[in-house]
Amino acid sequence: MFHLTSSELVTQVKKEIQEMSVHQLREELARNDVTLVDIRELDEWAQGKIDGAHHIPRGFLEFLIEMIATNRQTRLALICAGGVRSALAARSLQELGYTDVYSVAGGFGAWKTVGYPFGIPRVLDDAQRARYSRHTVMPEMGEEGQLKLLDAKVLLIGAGGLGSPAAIYLAAAGVGTIGLVDFDVVDASNLQRQIIHNLDKIDLPKVDSAREAIAKLNPDVKVIGHQVQLTSENAFDILQDYDLVLNGSDNFPTRYLVNDACVILGKPLIDASIFRFDGQVTVYDTANGGPCYRCLYPDPPPPGEVPSCAEGGVLGVLPGIVGSLQAVEAIKLILEIGTSLNGRALQYDALEAEFREFRVRKDPHCPVCSEDPIVTELIDYQEFCGIPHLDAVPA
């Protein structure tokens, strides 16, 4: 049988593919003329990478290249350490139908030798790589996506029914900073649905109970507890440090307050509410052209007209479904993948086992998010909702 030596193979392959010098690569990168794919292994990539390069290790190249180059005519440059693996890889992509593929002659070594700039990429540590492997193996996520989650700061309004599953899943997913706003303490009646708390935490502040639970789950996550009632006075201070906000509050004044603060600060809001067997979740992202809570609900109901969960009850599992949907939307927004619920209300009817979707349109006359808003600062939301101030109630 006829054999090729490995060097004969490389010589033959190089005749069948096109090569590009590091000088040409640099010029084409500067003009955005080429898509650069670094096919080295992770440990090599971690030592240094060219700015703008995508990273797909050689072993996955054929399977993942379409994530980066859907079009077979895309001009691609493949780079490895010395220009050999990239030559073999270029031939493989030609077989897949890519017509404008180049192997970078001399590879990353040549790039470094001539003194062109490179950076040290941030990568996951070994423990993180093991913990998040089911995430990073997905092309939509990868290590890059996981690093985005670790850098993200998400604020949860309420560490209760909706906040519990959302906090647990966001923490497990590696969202690096989770803020919790809740002034309450854990009560036995919470445990039917607020699964982040447990019997040992009765009478402890919910933010402390949640912090302990998250610390045992994932040490990567920093939990910031805000054990206060959210008010018009403190809302901006609390919200401004976060990338996005999940609302799981149980009352209308806080819902309108959080909405208005998010609109004014330009923060995406993932709003959800639950009652008995019904749940609803929506993304309000006015900075990206979406509607706000007031577009859907311009006025609050009169006090007492709409019962709370304390009065009307709620199925304990329901916030598990709806709060988890909020967590999914948060991760999608952080990674900028998929289609968010921006402008759509998703309703879940547990009794009928049905999901339905409604359109939420931007109100051109919305007092908060229209082009000419009437409300430009936070107002008195107790008064807006017709609720007498505590100090106004006779003893």
Place this chain on the structure above:
Amino acid sequence: MPVVRIPSPLRRYTDGQSKVTVTGATVNQVIDSLESGYPGLKSRICDEDGQIKRYVNVFVNEDEIRTLEGAESAVGDNDEVSIVPAMAGGASGR
């Protein structure tokens, strides 16, 4: 005939039914048909002047009627009307 989706807080008016069949070619007519079949329901959807309450959303299929023709929005025989009042439930102690 159109079907109306009843949210769980209002199902005590409909003997627990989540979907009821009504008559009517507009949202107003559908609400009147609801009231004749299930007395008391209209007062939970409309105010004393018969206007739909601002914190109650009524959808014909996927669209809120304020983005259509309001209470005069057309309702076809195969359409689904959903009544969705504002809900606040989530966590106490926010």
